[in-house]
Amino acid sequence: MRVTLRHAGQSEVSFACEADDTVLAAARRAGVTLHVACEQGGCGACRARIVEGAVHYPVPASSRWLDEASGSECYTLLCRAVPSRPLVVETAHPWRQQERAPLSRLMDK
Amino acid sequence: MAVSRFSYASMNVMDVEAAVRHYIHVVGLRETDRDSDGRVYLQAADTQDHHCLILNPAKTAGVEHLGFKVNDPADLDEAAAAVTAYGIAVTRVPAGALKGQGEGLRFALPSGQDMLLYYHADKVGYLTGMENPNPVSAHSTPGGRVTHLDHTLISAQNPQDDVKFLTEVLDFSLTEKVVDPAGNTLAAFLTCGHTMHDLAIGPGPDKHFHHMAFGMDSRTEVIHGVDLLKEKAVPALEYGITRHGIAGVTTIYFHDPSGNRNEFYNGAYLAPGAPGWVPPIVWQAEHFPRGAFYYENAVPEAFFAEVT
Numbered sequence: 001m002r003v004t005l006r007h008a009g010q011s012e013v014s015f016a017c018e019a020d021d022t023v024l025a026a027a028r029r030a031g032v033t034l035h036v037a038c039e040q041g042g043c044g045a046c047r048a049r050i051v052e053g054a055v056h057y058p059v060p061a062s063s064r065w066l067d068e069a070s071g072s073e074c075y076t077l078l079c080r081a082v083p084s085r086p087l088v089v090e091t092a093h094p095w096r097q098q099e100r101a102p103l104s105r106l107m108d109k
Numbered sequence: 110m111a112v113s114r115f116s117y118a119s120m121n122v123m124d125v126e127a128a129v130r131h132y133i134h135v136v137g138l139r140e141t142d143r144d145s146d147g148r149v150y151l152q153a154a155d156t157q158d159h160h161c162l163i164l165n166p167a168k169t170a171g172v173e174h175l176g177f178k179v180n181d182p183a184d185l186d187e188a189a190a191a192v193t194a195y196g197i198a199v200t201r202v203p204a205g206a207l208k209g210q211g212e213g214l215r216f217a218l219p220s221g222q223d224m225l226l227y228y229h230a231d232k233v234g235y236l237t238g239m240e241n242p243n244p245v246s247a248h249s250t251p252g253g254r255v256t257h258l259d260h261t262l263i264s265a266q267n268p269q270d271d272v273k274f275l276t277e278v279l280d281f282s283l284t285e286k287v288v289d290p291a292g293n294t295l296a297a298f299l300t301c302g303h304t305m306h307d308l309a310i311g312p313g314p315d316k317h318f319h320h321m322a323f324g325m326d327s328r329t330e331v332i333h334g335v336d337l338l339k340e341k342a343v344p345a346l347e348y349g350i351t352r353h354g355i356a357g358v359t360t361i362y363f364h365d366p367s368g369n370r371n372e373f374y375n376g377a378y379l380a381p382g383a384p385g386w387v388p389p390i391v392w393q394a395e396h397f398p399r400g401a402f403y404y405e406n407a408v409p410e411a412f413f414a415e416v417t
Contacts, residue, residue, distance in 0.1 A: 037415035039344035041123065042170035042368015045415040060123040062368065062417070063168040 001083040005032065006051065006090045013097070020058070023078040023087070027095070035093035039079045045093065047075035053087035111180035112188075112226060112279050115307035117160050118261055118321045119174045119207075119225075120369055121167035125149055127366040128164045135343055135363075136323055136371060137252030138162060141233050142208045150208055153257045153323065154236035154250060159209025161258035162321075170367040170417035172318035174215065174223035175261060175308070177301065182228045185214045188279070192216050195278050204229070219274050220265030221316035253334040253373055255323035260306045262320050264313025264416045269294040271310045276384065281308070284380045285355055285390040287397050295394055298355065303381040305356050317416040320362060320370035327375055328359045334373040335361050347409060354400035355392070362412075369417050 003023055004014040015030030017023060024046060027034050037045035041061030057066075061080040076089065122128040125147060132138045132151050141160055142150040150160035165173050179185060189199050192214075202213035202225060211229030218224055236250070237243050265271050272294055275281040284305045287296040298306040311319050325331050335350045338361065349361030360374045380387045392400045401408045 035411065036344075037411035038170075038364040038368030038370065038417070040170075040364050040366050040368035042364070042417040043370075043411075043415035045411050059127075059366075060168075062123060062170045064170070064417075067168075 002086045003027070003083055004086075004088045005048075005095060006088065007094050010094055013095070017083050017087075020082060023055075023081050023083065023089075027078070031098040033096040033098055034078055034091070035095065036079055041077050041080035044075070044077065046078040046091075048078055048089035048091040049074070050076050051088040051090055053083060053085040053089075055081035055087065056084050058082055111184050112177050112281070112301040113180045114178050114302045115175070115258070115260055116158065116178045116227075116230070117162060117176040117258065118172060119163040119165060119176065120318075120321075120365075120367075121165050121169055121171050121173050122365065122367040122369070123168065123170065124366060125164050125166045131343075131365045132162060132164070132252075134251045135253065135337065135341060137250045137255045139236060139250065144208050148208075152233055153255050155256040156258070157232045157234050157239075158230035159233055160230075163207065170318075170369050171316075172222055172261075172263065172417075174225050175263075176210070176213075176225050176227065177307075178230065179226050179228050182212075185212065185226060185228060188226050189214050191278050195274060197274070202227075209233075218263075218265075219270035220263065220267070220310070222263050222318070253323070253325070253337055254330045255325055255334075255373065257324045259304070259322045259324040259374065259377070260309060261318075261322070262309040262311050264315070264317045264319050264413075265310050266313075266315050268297050268310040268312065272297045272299065275299050275308065280384040282380070282384050282387055283389045284387055285392065287392040287394060287400065289394045295397070300380050300387075303379055305377050305380040312413055313416050318369060319413070319416050320372050322360075322372035322374045325373055325375045331359045331361065331373050331375050338363050346412065348402050348405050351405060352403045354396075354403040355390075357403070367417070 001017045003017045006012045017026035037043045044065045061077040065075045138151040147166040149164045151162045199216045204211045209231040213225045213227040215225045281299040285298040296311045298309045346362040358376045
């Protein structure tokens with residue numbers, strides 16, 4: 001499943017997400033460091049708005065961020081969200097692209 | 110008034126059984142009870158009361174209420190009168206509404222989090238037992254070697270409002286505060302017992318929860334706790350093991366499976382005495398990174414921004 005991240009002022013990034021992988025896990029594998037804190041679906045640091053696509057939550061995430069009725073703006077939490085369809089999201093916070101240091105090049109298979 | 114200690118946190122979690130596993134196998138608590146509403150009660154090794162943590166099944170994370178003990182049953186009436194006179198509505202909670210504790214008095218802090226005062230707690234005893242016990246703390250628990258629930262930090266849009274209420278109405282003492290150049294309080298550390306904080310207020314949205322801290326006997330135990338967190342791949346703050354400039358405590362932060370922040374910590378100083386007896390330490394905001402994280406001299410962006 002393809003995941004694309006957008007954030008104002010950043011060039012969009014796109015990476016593959018394996019079945020059952022959260023967007024956070026897939027982003028890490030692709031060398032993209034998301035802004036996170038609890039990584040457990042509670043705090044909302046990784047929140048993003050869905051532009052296209054859909055997600056599901058095999059492990060529950062806090063309705064504080066997901067439920068439009070709660071007064072929030074219907075975010076998805078990328079640390080717990082697993083894409084159901086190819087996904088385009090706009091993240092609340094910028095992400096970082098990991099530096100490609102010589103050692104990590106050696107360790108790449 | 111005699112609020113004598115921070116006793117328990119009643120927390121909302123999205124998956125109770127995952128939370129129970131975390132608080133037993135990572136934090137090191139013991140399960141003491143369950144009730145018909147799905148709540149689970151837990152306690153640390155070196156506290157005799159029925160619980161220091163209640164886990165509530167919920168759709169969100171965060172704090173449901175904070176329990177504080179008073180010294181005398183009559184203190185509940187005195188508190189009810191004083192809190193009501195301050196303009197805050199109170200609710201009486203009958204004995205038996207929560208397992209293991211007697212009648213309570215519940216009300217919301219100015220920042221919106223609920224506080225519950227009570228006198229009676231059933232006893233489960235120390236983990237080492239109450240007759241002819243071993244003198245050393247039990248190392249037979251599977252998680253961290255925590256001795257007790259120590260303090261909590263909640264977030265507030267106007268921390269000064271909570272400080273005013275807690276010191277003027279409930280006789281808490283202010284031990285440390287962080288002020289901006291205009292003199293406004295950005296964060297405050299308050300005690301009702303014998304250590305430098307039972308309840309701390311930090312900058313952030315009203316009604317939300319920053320962390321609860323579990324005390325350990327030594328820095329060595331905190332190191333053991335960090336090893337345990339790494340072995341179990343528990344999401345932890347990037348700083349830690351480290352030291353807070355405030356109180357100089359050894360610390361690491363991590364998260365439960367619903368994202369509620371926990372802390373293993375050791376080494377707070379004692380600040381006993383009557384209300385107002387210990388003049389507060391004051392931190393200017395520009396020095397706060399050193400006060401927050403002494404070794405790193407910086408505050409990670411998400412540390413205060415993200416709460417449950």
